[in-house]
């Protein structure tokens with residue numbers, strides 16, 4: 001059986017609307033190895049309670065560009081067409097608690113091997 005490797009990096013997201021804030025966004029795993037057709041769910045959390053959008057990006061091996069997979073806005077997920085089949089984004093960014101969102105793939109394929117990033121920002 002082949003093994004698929006995901007590398008998940010901790011991503012520090014800076015947003016500067018007037019005042020510049022450094023926000024640490026924590027991802028749940030540094031990497032995960034799974035079998036083809038397996039399921040994987042990765043989490044991303046932060047404590048900036050008024051940042052109600054979490055975005056997920058994918059950087060494929062050998063590429064420099066980060067591609068937007070989709071994002072969670074409060075409880076609503078929006079996923080780019082190219083990723084709709086494979087990815088699910090969920091969580092609830094309402095309320096005043098620390099935030100926690102997930103990216104899930106059911107039926108992992110080899111082409112899902114990539115570095116995944118998450119980022120957070122305020123809802124506009």
Ligand SMILES: *[C@@H]1O[C@H](CO)[C@@H](O)[C@H](O)[C@H]1NC(C)=O
Nearest residue numbers: 024025026027045046047098
């Ligand atoms: C959020 O706060 C909790 C409790 O203070 C802390 O354990 C956790 O590391 C914080 N998370 C981040 C991403 O800073």
Ligand SMILES: *[C@@H]1O[C@H](CO)[C@@H](O)[C@H](O)[C@H]1NC(C)=O
Nearest residue numbers: 028043044045046099100101
């Ligand atoms: C985020 O939610 C998942 C699933 O409920 C949980 O396992 C994980 O510990 C949560 N992460 C944080 C930082 O609360």
